[in-house]
Amino acid sequence: MAKSLKKRSIIPGFGLSMGFTVTYLSLIVLFPLSAIFINTSGMGWEQFWQTVTDPRVVASYKISFGTALGAAFINTVFGFIVAWVLVRYTFPGRRFLDALVDLPFALPTAVAGIALTTIYSQNGWVGSLLEPMGIKIAFTPLGIMLALTFIGIPFVVRTVQPVIEELEKEVEEAAVSLGAKRWRTFRKVIFPELLPPLLTGFTLAFARAVGEYGSVVFISGNMPMKTEIAPLLIMTKLEQYDYAGATAIALVMLVISFLMLLVINYLQWRTNRHTTTA
Secondary structure (H helix, E strand, C coil): CCCCCCCCCCCCCCHHHHHHHHHHHHHHHHHHHHHHHHHHHHHHHHHHHHHHHCCCHHHHHHHHHHHHHHHHHHHHHHHHHHHHHHHHHCCHHHHHHHCCCHHHHHCHHHHHHHHHHHCCCCCCHHHHHHHHHCCCCCCCCCCCCHHHHHHHHHHHHHHHHHHHHHCCCHHHHHHHHHCCHHHHHHHHHHHHHHHHHHHHHHHHHHHHHCCCCCCCCHHHHHCCCCCCCHHHHHHHHCCCCCHHHHHHHHHHHHHHHHHHHHHHHHHHHHHHHHHHCC
């Protein structure tokens, strides 16, 4: 008589754990996000379209997503360099430099914005040196990108650093002994292993930058059509008790962010699949 055997998990409590996970994510993520759709549904399509296509709103979208992408790209490049230096080289002050990377995590974003504005304004330490060369950072999109780079660098460094630590130096030495030059060794041996964590770090830095508010409002100057970000415009709508308009802007940001993250996650999946089968 054939008996059907049910495969049991080694660790018990899957049902309880899954129920807790679904409930927790629903309360923290799904329900708040669904409220955006519910509040926006109260608007007519014409009013919704008029709100989200207003020139001031469109300009804020361009500034928010453009500076976030720029900051994420900068953090991906230089975050990799910082992580590589912290792992592959031993030098005095390395532990202090490693701890310094986490400072943007602990520092309040408003404090970061005030500090960056003080330093990079026209009368600041660095801004006064750049002003004669015609370079203006504070109260420009460049200043916004600087603030987003500041708050996003830890995401890339802490994502890439453990992978670099696990890379086997023997493989690199074998490639060099077989006649591969440094650039070819990096391109063929090292970079394929680091591409997935680099994409992950880029995703985290971009997601953090899109919703950043505290550090940006000080250094941006909040000039409509020039340096006004979408989160600030949402706050302005809320202060005017225009909840429908605020949720409409937030809904567009949510959809665009979701689509961009979906594309990045797809690239991550393709990269991981290629690395596994290679």
